[in-house]
Amino acid sequence: xxxxxxxxxNFIAYLGLRWDNFENMNGDGETFAxxxxxxxxxxxxxxDVYGDSTxxxxxxxxxxxxxLTATVAVRGASKSLYSEQFYTYTGVDPVxxxxxxxxLIPNYxxxxxxxxxxxxFGVGKNPETISDQGLKPMYQDEYIxxxxxxxxxxxxxxxxxxxRDLKAAIDDQCDYRPIxxxxxxxxxxxxxxxxxEPADKTQNSDIAVxxxxxxxxxxxxPGRDSVFKMxxxxxxxxxxxxxxxxxxxxxxxxxxxxxEVFFESSWDRAFLQGSYTFAKSIGNTEGGVKSDIGQDDxxxxxxxxxxxxxxxxxxxxxxxxxxxxxxVR
Numbered sequence: 001x002x003x004x005x006x007x008x009x010n011f012i013a014y015l016g017l018r019w020d021n022f023e024n025m026n027g028d029g030e031t032f033a034x035x036x037x038x039x040x041x042x043x044x045x046x047x048d049v050y051g052d053s054t055x056x057x058x059x060x061x062x063x064x065x066x067x068l069t070a071t072v073a074v075r076g077a078s079k080s081l082y083s084e085q086f087y088t089y090t091g092v093d094p095v096x097x098x099x100x101x102x103x104l105i106p107n108y109x110x111x112x113x114x115x116x117x118x119x120x121f122g123v124g125k126n127p128e129t130i131s132d133q134g135l136k137p138m139y140q141d142e143y144i145x146x147x148x149x150x151x152x153x154x155x156x157x158x159x160x161x162x163x164r165d166l167k168a169a170i171d172d173q174c175d176y177r178p179i180x181x182x183x184x185x186x187x188x189x190x191x192x193x194x195x196x197e198p199a200d201k202t203q204n205s206d207i208a209v210x211x212x213x214x215x216x217x218x219x220x221x222p223g224r225d226s227v228f229k230m231x232x233x234x235x236x237x238x239x240x241x242x243x244x245x246x247x248x249x250x251x252x253x254x255x256x257x258x259x260e261v262f263f264e265s266s267w268d269r270a271f272l273q274g275s276y277t278f279a280k281s282i283g284n285t286e287g288g289v290k291s292d293i294g295q296d297d298x299x300x301x302x303x304x305x306x307x308x309x310x311x312x313x314x315x316x317x318x319x320x321x322x323x324x325x326x327x328v329r
Contacts, residue, residue, distance in 0.1 A: 017042070035135060042063075054149070138166075140166045159260065159261050170219055174306065226248060250284060253285070
């Protein structure tokens with residue numbers, strides 16, 4: 001909804017309100033993330049200083065919320081397969097460069113023929129376990145202040161200042177150590193659930209039906225306390241796991257400031273427009289992608305996966321040790 005008012009003959013005020021609901025579903029059509037009733041106000045003005053349209057001052061302030069990208073459902077919430085195998089070989093094909101005489105050997109990490117990373121073994125994950133129960137949208141506040149002045153009958157010059165402040169981001173967090181620490185502190189033992197890797201992880205195995213894929217990576221708002229639902233001990237019942245923000249990692253921060261100079265010039269049959277922008281972005285998250293390493297997994301970059309990946313953040317040790325950590329692979 002948006003409307004404008006002529007406060008005076010040369011001053012216009014704008015007022016708007018956007019209402020968003022976001023719902024994301026996995027490959028089976030099950031909802032794994034839903035964000036309701038996000039209200040984003042917009043305010044703005046335009047002032048014709050001299051009343052003859054030769055000098056305009058304008059500004060606006062608004063909040064903008066962004067939904068999760070669809071790519072999150074492809075791997076993070078659906079039946080993904082991510083395996084690792086080791087082979088020996090006796091030679092190399094001189095044409096293709098491919099190894100020949102392959103022999104499968106046990107994986108060095110778990111002693112089995114195959115290892116499934118991130119617990120992705122082709123079995124669907126419980127949609128209730130993918131996202132923080134209080135997940136907020138990725139949103140930022142934006143402020144713009146500028147002016148445009150007519151210099152001649154055919155030429156005008158303007159500038160504007162832009163500032164954007166990220167208030168909340170959505171990314172995945174793949175550090176299962178805080179979950180194990182929570183489980184041990186709440187009386188759970190290493191006899192199932194997140195503590196073991198089933199020997200037979202296939203779509204038809206009994207354990208896959210009983211205990212579907214445990215999602216190692218969870219969607220959350222970096223810097224906020226999180227509440228996850230997950231089957232910690234493999235008994236088919238979802239526990240409520242509450243984790244503090246300072247354990248999960250740092251707050252997502254990004255402040256963008258830009259100063260733009262632009263001009264417009266028109267003649268009888270020609271129009272010329274140009275601009276120059278000086279901008280600076282400060283923070284620990286670029287946005288949906290991570291261009292410095294070429295990662296284009298929108299919304300699920302390596303940012304915030306583990307606290308150690310964030311410069312300057314030190315993860316505090318758990319109140320009680322977790323010797324069973326090496327059993328989780």
